[in-house]
Amino acid sequence: xxxxxxxxxxxxxxxxxxxxxxxxxxxxxxxxxxxxxxxxxxxxxxxxxxxxxxxxxxxxxxxxxxxxxxxxxxxxxxxxxxxxxxxxxxxxxxxxxxxxxxxxx
Numbered sequence: 001x002x003x004x005x006x007x008x009x010x011x012x013x014x015x016x017x018x019x020x021x022x023x024x025x026x027x028x029x030x031x032x033x034x035x036x037x038x039x040x041x042x043x044x045x046x047x048x049x050x051x052x053x054x055x056x057x058x059x060x061x062x063x064x065x066x067x068x069x070x071x072x073x074x075x076x077x078x079x080x081x082x083x084x085x086x087x088x089x090x091x092x093x094x095x096x097x098x099x100x101x102x103x104x105x
Contacts, residue, residue, distance in 0.1 A: 001044065003101045005059050006037040014059060014098045024092040027063045033096070035059040041103055048104050057104035061096040069093050 002015045008023035027033055038057040041048045048054045069091040077084040 001101055002042055003038050003057070003059055004040040005035050006039060007035060011039065014101070016098055016101060018098045019064065019095060020098070021067075021069070021093045021095050023094070024066065025063070025094040025096075027094065029063055029065055031063045032099070033061050033063065035061060038104070041101065043103065050104075054104040056102075058102045059098060060100040060102065061098050064095040064097050067093050067095060 002013060004011055004013050006012075007025075010023070012020050012022070014020060025033065036053070036058050038054045038059060039050050039052065041054050041057050048057065050057070071088050071090050073086060073088050075084070075086045
């Protein structure tokens with residue numbers, strides 16, 4: 001059984017016991033959250049596709065930790081001008097463990 005969910009305008013394909021990193025969610029470590037934006041649910045025999053979301057379907061998850069992602073660097077260099085700049089950024093992420101996938105109606 002798997003589902004395709006939308007969290008923070010990004011889509012993830014998840015199954016039970018998957019661990020995913022999503023954009024920061026307002027929840028503390030150990031909190032249970034329910035994701036209602038389920039785009040597709042499949043149990044192996046039957047596939048439900050939402051328009052845009054599957055009615056009644058949800059994914060239960062638990063927050064493992066709040067963390068920072070890998071550092072990304074933006075660098076711009078202007079040739080022959082002795083001019084350049086560099087900026088770094090680390091995205092704030094939430095690590096989720098998928099507990100259950102509940103089918104729609």
